[in-house]
Amino acid sequence: MNKLFAAAAAAIVLTATPALAQPTDILNASYDIARELFAAENAAYAASGASITVNQSHAGSSAQARAILEGLAADVVTFNQVVDIERLVDGGFVSEDWASEFPNNASPFYSLPAFLVRAGNPKGISDWGDLAAEGVQVIFPNPKTSGNGRYTYLAARAWANEEYANDEAKVEEFLTKLFNNVPVFETGGRAATTAFTERQLGDVLVTFEAEVLAVREQFGADQYEAVIPSVSLLSEFPVAIVDKVVDNRGTREIAKAYLDFLYTPEGQEVAAANFHRVNDEAVAAAHAAEFPEVRLVTAEDAFGGWDKISEEHFADGGLLDKVFLNQ
Incomplete structure (x- = not known):
């Protein structure tokens, strides 16, 4: 051939x-x-x-x-x-x-960090400042391992920046009290929901509004109530x-x-x-x-964008680490 x-x-x-x-x-x-x-x-x-x-x-x-x-x-x-x-x-x-x-x-x-409380809202949770009060236990996932947790940290900081006119010492003091009120940091959002609903840990769960409303529907409004804070972060x-x-x-x-x-x-x-x-x-x-009306701030407007957030807040030795070290 x-x-x-x-x-x-x-x-x-x-x-x-x-x-x-x-x-x-x-x-x-x-x-x-x-x-x-x-x-x-x-x-x-x-x-x-x-x-x-x-x-x-x-x-x-x-x-x-x-x-x-x-x-x-x-x-x-x-x-x-x-x-x-x-x-x-x-x-x-x-x-x-x-x-x-x-x-x-x-x-x-999109969604936003919101609060889920137990029926009757026994601790009177209405806004971010209430999460730092003595005797309040807050459940949300670890910002070091969870995007859900990072949004919670940033939304709380955005509120505090407005409340305390960007006085970093007062903002850190608020965030430290808030983090001290967390009995356990779960690694992810669903684990945090399970801790709050099945293990009955905490007085308030902070997670995406979508999860808050889904849990309320699943378990009933007679068991849980949704609380939308005065300001939150566009997620x-x-x-x-x-x-x-x-x-x-x-x-x-x-x-x-x-x-x-x-x-x-x-x-x-x-x-x-x-x-x-x-x-x-x-x-x-x-x-x-x-969906209740809520004032949403963006990562860009509140913190200068995600690149700046990653560098200033979530890098080793950043502002998030300072909050953890203050505990």
Whole structure:
């Protein structure tokens, strides 16, 4: 067989070989209290005619970022804080312009730190200042391990900055009293909820409003009450395609279609029905009565943005560490 014939024969064999099947599943790595939300979103996505399987992984947002850097093959992430996606950018897993790839800074819905108290609100909790009072036990996850906890710390600090006219000594004194009122720092938001509801620890749980309202619905208004503070921090839930994974698996198209669905009226309705505030005007209007008005400050306006927050508050020896050391 001459070389020309052999090459032609090989080409025929290659042409006749069936194309490799395209993946029909993706993995969504998400934060730990989003289990119910994405179970509902995925069911709605399937009902819309999507022919892919969306598998879920849930843990603390920061833990999920570490897992991906260490090999978890997540096609998409739906996190609860920007800094964890930026860790994936730094690791070469997500593109630098991820925030512009989807609307609203790649945040399909949002929430805010709020309070859950026991029926009758026996400690009279109404605002952040009450959490530092003597005899009040506060439950929220550790800001060192949880995005949920970081939002709580920042929201409390934002309130204190206003209350004490940016007097750092008074702000630190308030935060130290607040942290001293925490009997145990759980590693994530769902663990904090479990400590408050099942283990009956604490007088008040601080977590995302979405979790507060979901717990009240699950257990009943005769067991728990929601308290919305006077001011809180806009808590965005950013999403991103994990470029390094989708390019390896060939799942970019289906990954993008899934995240796009979260912005559709159907996806927004699911989020609102699961107590998340949404940006779709029609869906937001339909659920307006379910969400109390609250003044929200942003990370940019209150603290100069996430890069500055990471450097000043959450780096080793930063302002968060000072609060812990003061305990």
